[in-house]
Amino acid sequence: MGKIILTGDRPTGKLHVGHYVGSLRRRVELQNSGEYEKIFIMIADAQALTDNADDPEKIRQNIIEVALDYLACGLDPEKSTLFIQSQVPELTELTFYYMNLVTVSRLQRNPTVKSEIQMRNFEASIPVGFFCYPISQASDITAFKATTVPVGEDQLPMLEQTKEIVRKFNSVYGETLVEPDILLPENEACLRLPGTDGKAKMSKSLGNCIYLSEEPAEIKKKVMSMFTDPDHIKIEDPGKLEGNTVFTYLDAFSRPEHFAEFLPDYANLDELKAHYQRGGLGDVKVKKFLNNVLQAELAPIQNRRKEYEKDIEYVYHILEEGSKAAREVAAKTLDEVKAAMKINYFEDKELIAAHVKRFQG
Numbered sequence: 008m009g010k011i012i013l014t015g016d017r018p019t020g021k022l023h024v025g026h027y028v029g030s031l032r033r034r035v036e037l038q039n040s041g042e043y044e045k046i047f048i049m050i051a052d053a054q055a056l057t058d059n060a061d062d063p064e065k066i067r068q069n070i071i072e073v074a075l076d077y078l079a080c081g082l083d084p085e086k087s088t089l090f091i092q093s094q095v096p097e098l099t100e101l102t103f104y105y106m107n108l109v110t111v112s113r114l115q116r117n118p119t120v121k122s123e124i125q126m127r128n129f130e131a132s133i134p135v136g137f138f139c140y141p142i143s144q145a146s147d148i149t150a151f152k153a154t155t156v157p158v159g160e161d162q163l164p165m166l167e168q169t170k171e172i173v174r175k176f177n178s179v180y181g182e183t184l185v186e187p188d189i190l191l192p193e194n195e196a197c198l199r200l201p202g203t204d205g206k207a208k209m210s211k212s213l214g215n216c217i218y219l220s221e222e223p224a225e226i227k228k229k230v231m232s233m234f235t236d237p238d239h240i241k242i243e244d245p246g247k248l249e250g251n252t253v254f255t256y257l258d259a260f261s262r263p264e265h266f267a268e269f270l271p272d273y274a275n276l277d278e279l280k281a282h283y284q285r286g287g288l289g290d291v292k293v294k295k296f297l298n299n300v301l302q303a304e305l306a307p308i309q310n311r312r313k314e315y316e317k318d319i320e321y322v323y324h325i326l327e328e329g330s331k332a333a334r335e336v337a338a339k340t341l342d343e344v345k346a347a348m349k350i351n352y353f354e355d356k357e358l359i360a361a362h363v364k365r366f367q368g
Contacts, residue, residue: 009044012151057136079312094330097263205234
């Protein structure tokens, strides 16, 4: 069996530059590498409903936004299967069977679940679906026999739980499921891009995101208001790089050719950093450079998005065909899982024959 990728996003809003450097850009590279037999990209609407059950319209409206961002970034439906999670009901059935392999206490110890519960103020009243979403994620990954799952570092505990479920299932029922490998971003700055205000996480509610589809003027406004070094008051003051959001973004986005085009005074980012640290370089100059870099990176994405926006019916066609293809694959895995668990009663001819012999002599 060749290498297979499964990854995706919750459709709770338009995708932002954190999604792009953390996963989207890498997905496109992997898609075009020719190293993978199949690539499945999931819009995880069912998972998004676990903490948005009272607002399904929010999820419904954002599915097309995520799909447009996917296509705009270069995900190609000829090379990758783009699908909607809820349209593959086999995933739900797999989740139900896997629930018997995980204890409540194990879910409670999952660091990602704990932090997400705290962030959403669910401590007093946790929706069961949300509590169990690591199991649902295991279902998504194993249904497509994914060998590789590109994720950010915050998802590491989730992937470890998937591995545990795979090992438990295979030990109880026989070798059936594939244990996936985790693929983290190569650039450390891309592991988790901070919000424009310097907070660790980008959040729509905090208003600290730069969206992929955002207008250039709005991007520039957000860049120019970015958090830097609060002690770097005068240009001549030495500046700190640690916790400086502008330089974190430059680590994630800038390339040597950007300096040649937009800031020829410096050969590379190391030279720019050195000047900032010794003093004599103002935040405004660095922010203007970052704005130019971001605009150059996002312009082709935004142009492709506008082209796809002209034919929304075609985008839905891509998702429908992708969901049908994904369902065929997941159904095959579900059949194998049910056979391993010996709950494929009508296909088990030996079981039927044995019972015929037992009761009819």
